[in-house]
Each structure stands twice: as C-alpha cells, then as structure tokens.
Amino acid sequence: MQTFYWTEQQLVQAVNGEQLNPEVGARTFDKVSTDSRQVDAQTLFIALRGENFDAHQFLAQVVTAGAAVLLIAERSAWEALSVRLPLAQQPAVILVADTRLALADFARWHRRQMPLKKLIAVTGSNGKTTTKTLLAQVFARAGKTLATVGNLNNDFGVPRTLLCLRPDDEYAIIEMGANHRGEIRYLTQIAEPDITVITNVAGAHLEGFGSLQGVIETKGEIIEGLKPESGVAIFNADMPGLDFWLEKAQTLGIEQVKLFAIEQLSVPYPALPRVTYSAVHTQNAAIQFELQAEQQAAVSVQMPVLGEHNAMNAAAVCQVALSAGLAMPQILAALQAFSGVPGRLQQTQIDCGLLLDDSYNANPESVKAGLASLAALPGCSIACLGAMAELGEYSAAGHREVAEFAAKIGIDALLVYGEAAQPMAPIFLQALEANGCLDGQQSAAFSEHAALNEHLTHLLAQWMQQRGTPINILVKGSRSSRMEQVVQFLSARHHG
Structure with a gap:
C-alpha cells in the first residue's frame, strides 16, 4: 500500500x-x-x-x-x-x-477525503463505550474498522480519532460524549456521520445540562450531522426523549429513522423499522435473550456478559449493523464473542464468588443497572458504591434513589464511599425496615478506601464461614470516587 x-x-x-x-x-x-x-x-x-x-x-x-x-x-x-x-x-x-477550531477543520477535511463505506456516531448517557466497542467488533468482521480509543470522545478526542483514518479503512465507529449543551452538535458537524445512534438518556452530568430534558436535547444534536437524504438516525424507543428526537428528525428532513426497543405488546410509532429484544435472563454468568429484526425470525443470543442493559446495547448494535448492510450471521458471531469492556461490569472469579468491576463511572441509572445485574446472580450480594458526581441539585435525591433501589431488589450489604454517598447507608436500612425486609442486611459509610477495604475483609471472612453460598460483589462509582482501588484490593486479596 x-x-x-x-x-x-x-x-x-x-x-x-x-x-x-x-x-x-x-x-x-x-x-x-x-x-x-x-x-x-x-x-x-x-x-x-x-x-x-x-x-x-x-x-x-x-x-x-x-x-x-x-x-x-x-x-x-x-x-x-x-x-x-x-x-x-x-x-x-x-x-x-484558534487552534482548537483548526483541529476540527482539519479533521473534517480529512474525513471527507477518506473513502469510508460508513461512519457511525454513538452517544448516550450510559452504554456509549460498550456499544462503540461492540460495534467495532461487529464491523471488523466486515472490513477494516477504526474506532474511538478509550474515552477520546470530546472536542479534542473526536478530531484526533478522525485524523487516524487511512485510505484502507472501510468503517469508523466514533463515540461522542458531552457535559454541556452544544458539544454533540460541534462533534457531529466535524464527523459528518452516515449513521447515528442514541443508546439512552439518564440523569448524568446534570450540572451541565440542567435537567433530563437538557440531556435529551443535547443527545439529539447528534443527528444534525446526518445528510437528510442518505443518513440513518437510530433511537431507543424506550426512552423519554423519543418524541422530541422524532420531531427533530422530521424538521431536519431525515428520511431514514429506525428504532430499537424491548419487545412489548403496544409499541410507539409501529410504522418505523425496529429491532427488539426480549426474554432476558441470566445463566452461568451470561445473559440469554431473543433478538428480532424487522421482517426476520427471532434468534436466540447468549453473551458472556451480565445485565439486561447489554441486551439493549446488542439490539442497538444489531439495528446499526443491519442499516449499514451487514448480515445477521456476522452480527450474531460478534455478539456471542463479546466479553465486555474493562471497568464496565467486568466479571472476575474471586475466592468468595464473582467480582463485578463497574468502577469506570456512575450515574443513578447506570448504578441501578449494575445493582440489578448483581441481584440476578445466585448467592449473597455486596454493593460497594462510590459517590456519584456532577448531579448538581439532584445529587441528594439521586443517591437516595439508588439506596432505596438496592433495598428493594434485595441487596444484602451496601458499603458506600465519599461525602455525597454517606446518607445512603442509613437510607438503605430504613427502606428495608419500612418494607418489613430487614433481616441481617448490613450497611456502612466510609471516607477512606482503606477503611472500606478493611470492613469488607472482615465481612467476607464472617460470611464465608457462616454462609454456604457464593458472595458476589459489585464495585461502582464516579471517576472521582476512584473505586478501582477497591477492585484492585479485592483482586489482590481475594483472587480466585
């Protein structure tokens, strides 16, 4: 070459x-x-x-x-x-x-010179990186594929990724993140995607967005980079932003709009093509579910990852790949070989059970998804949660919501770290007592990782002696909580 x-x-x-x-x-x-x-x-x-x-x-x-x-x-x-x-x-x-704007101009110019078959842009409050990584593995089976490395998804990272394109690349998967309005618009107008997908919306970075509606509007900016006559906009039909996004797509004249969603009897906008997932369950530390594309027979999928949200990610990936002209066998092979992304609900066998490392970042919805994955495993459950950052005035309510959810789904112990997370420990026990379910569960709050690790060690020693079931542990928190330190401690002290 x-x-x-x-x-x-x-x-x-x-x-x-x-x-x-x-x-x-x-x-x-x-x-x-x-x-x-x-x-x-x-x-x-x-x-x-x-x-x-x-x-x-x-x-x-x-x-x-x-x-x-x-x-x-x-x-x-x-x-x-x-x-x-x-x-x-x-x-x-x-x-x-302005060198920042010049970097964007050069990246846009270069992207236009490259003979790509498709450039796919991915955004969402949760699941961006997992979906991006899964898309990269799917498209790599069809041709040479460039994908965003790590979390280079901002106004510096996206242009730098585009400048890595070379003439033999056939596909590009570009992750786009934001913590304020207008950022996704800036990125999508640089990348000029052929297909866009919004994985979901949730209360993340509310300090910059102001409200959930602000998140919805900002994520919707991604479709502004599409060519109306040829671009494909893909939305999560189960999200509160769907009506807004569809109206925006119509205003922009985007002719191809597609959906992915959980299967249900009554669906919004039934005329729009969709991929659905259903019958999600966990077995042998893997999820199994049904996936059905428009006018195709349902197929059974098993992925060696945890969490119903990963079935949702799979449906999004399937819709994107089909829209780009890939075949279902290529898609299924990649889905079933996917083992996840470091720091995003990665499972490791330790001496007491499974360690679920979900320490990369956190907001209320992603924490609840992690807790649900933990609760679905057989055995006892311990959640080690760090404080969630960038929630603004929603911080207290968000932490309360997570603590009450943990109690509702039957988590056995809740250990929390960080100033904003301190009230979660008593809220967890109060919620259990209010529901008449308080029966040996534990909670505690810590301001130092070392203290949390020491308490966790004693708790595990006690439970491993008293209980004859696996003890599974979820570790999750915002980046500022540095909960990877707990993961490292457990991996070293309790390796399988």
Whole structure:
C-alpha cells in the first residue's frame, strides 16, 4: 500500500491558515500530535490552549524534537523563537486564529477525503463505550474498522480519532460524549456521520445540562450531522426523549429513522423499522435473550456478559449493523464473542464468588443497572458504591434513589464511599425496615478506601464461614470516587 502523508499546503487549505515561513519549502507529515512530548520528524504539532495550559510555551521543545509542521495561534511566540533558528532547522509554521477550531477543520477535511463505506456516531448517557466497542467488533468482521480509543470522545478526542483514518479503512465507529449543551452538535458537524445512534438518556452530568430534558436535547444534536437524504438516525424507543428526537428528525428532513426497543405488546410509532429484544435472563454468568429484526425470525443470543442493559446495547448494535448492510450471521458471531469492556461490569472469579468491576463511572441509572445485574446472580450480594458526581441539585435525591433501589431488589450489604454517598447507608436500612425486609442486611459509610477495604475483609471472612453460598460483589462509582482501588484490593486479596 502507498505510504500515507499530508502536505503543509493541504493543511493550509483545510484550516484557511497563513504560512509564516514559506521559504522553508515543502514539508510532509504523517501524524498529528497535541502533546509536546510525542513529536518526531513526521509530526504536525498543534499548539492547543485551555483554561490551565498553553502549548505555545513548548514550541522550542517541539522544534528541538524535529517537528515537520507547527499549527499555532500566536504569531509572537513563533517570531521570538524563529530569530534564533537557521532556516534549515525551522518547521513549516501555519498561523490560525484558534487552534482548537483548526483541529476540527482539519479533521473534517480529512474525513471527507477518506473513502469510508460508513461512519457511525454513538452517544448516550450510559452504554456509549460498550456499544462503540461492540460495534467495532461487529464491523471488523466486515472490513477494516477504526474506532474511538478509550474515552477520546470530546472536542479534542473526536478530531484526533478522525485524523487516524487511512485510505484502507472501510468503517469508523466514533463515540461522542458531552457535559454541556452544544458539544454533540460541534462533534457531529466535524464527523459528518452516515449513521447515528442514541443508546439512552439518564440523569448524568446534570450540572451541565440542567435537567433530563437538557440531556435529551443535547443527545439529539447528534443527528444534525446526518445528510437528510442518505443518513440513518437510530433511537431507543424506550426512552423519554423519543418524541422530541422524532420531531427533530422530521424538521431536519431525515428520511431514514429506525428504532430499537424491548419487545412489548403496544409499541410507539409501529410504522418505523425496529429491532427488539426480549426474554432476558441470566445463566452461568451470561445473559440469554431473543433478538428480532424487522421482517426476520427471532434468534436466540447468549453473551458472556451480565445485565439486561447489554441486551439493549446488542439490539442497538444489531439495528446499526443491519442499516449499514451487514448480515445477521456476522452480527450474531460478534455478539456471542463479546466479553465486555474493562471497568464496565467486568466479571472476575474471586475466592468468595464473582467480582463485578463497574468502577469506570456512575450515574443513578447506570448504578441501578449494575445493582440489578448483581441481584440476578445466585448467592449473597455486596454493593460497594462510590459517590456519584456532577448531579448538581439532584445529587441528594439521586443517591437516595439508588439506596432505596438496592433495598428493594434485595441487596444484602451496601458499603458506600465519599461525602455525597454517606446518607445512603442509613437510607438503605430504613427502606428495608419500612418494607418489613430487614433481616441481617448490613450497611456502612466510609471516607477512606482503606477503611472500606478493611470492613469488607472482615465481612467476607464472617460470611464465608457462616454462609454456604457464593458472595458476589459489585464495585461502582464516579471517576472521582476512584473505586478501582477497591477492585484492585479485592483482586489482590481475594483472587480466585
């Protein structure tokens, strides 16, 4: 295959920039970096600015590393440096008004040059990364596929992912996240997707969105990047935002709208094509369910993951893949081989039972989904929950809702960490007592991980001696709660 590279003239064209030193001659580059520590002779370095950083301060370091091209927004920073540099040592330097916007412009221009079959954009309050990863595994069976790495799903991460596209890529799966209005609009107008999917909406990042309606409207921004005549908008029919999204799609003139949903007798908008899932149950630490696409026979699926929400994710993936022209056998093979994503309800056998590592992040709906998965397992259940962040004025109510849900579904012990989570421990016991179900359950609140781990160790020793059933443990919390420390402790101390 021919070696891929860009030229500085293509960059100037894409970002409408000004080359400050055209006398250095033509330059090419094959990689893009926003990190001054990751630069070589084939790199375009983009000097980004943020609230707490300004990469223009590192231009000398980048030039010393041999960068081919600089993209900057501060003329004086280059002028102060260039007087000390012979022409032969200078990179090509392109000046723009705003390097963040220029990064987006370059990514959009590059995406348009790539002969992709389909670019799929994924958003939602929960399940984005799992759905993205599952889509990547499905589409990899049909052709070379690029997917968002990790959580590079914001205004810096999405452009950088698009710039990783190469001419032999056939599909791209792009995750889009947001914590404020307008962010998804910005991202989808860069990526220009062929298919969009909204996995779900819930009370996440409410500090930035203000309300659930704010979340619904922001997630709906994703369809603004579709071409009306050829784009496909896929929605979760079980979400409260469905009416709003359908009206928005009609206003934008989007001709292809499809749904996925749990099977039910009475369905909204029956004329729209849909994929449904049903009969979800857990057996041998795996979920089994029925999946049915429009005008196709239902098929049985077994996935080596936990949680009914993963059946929902599978239905979303199936609808996306069918809309892109993939065949059901390709889809089913990928679904049944999928083992999940680290930190998202990953199961590990430890000496007392199963450890469910769902520590990557949390909001009330995702915590309740994790608790439901824990409760579905045979044996005793211990939930170790960290405080949920970015809930704004809904924080107290959200933590109460989770504690009461844990009591309702029969969790045996609730151990919580973090200031906002402290009231959950007594609420859990009060809810059990109010329902007449208080019978040996335990709860406790901690301000240090070490104290939680010590209490958990004593509890496990007691229960393993007294009870003859597996003891399964869920660990979950927002990133700021650092609940992975509990996972690491359990994995080291109680490995299977």
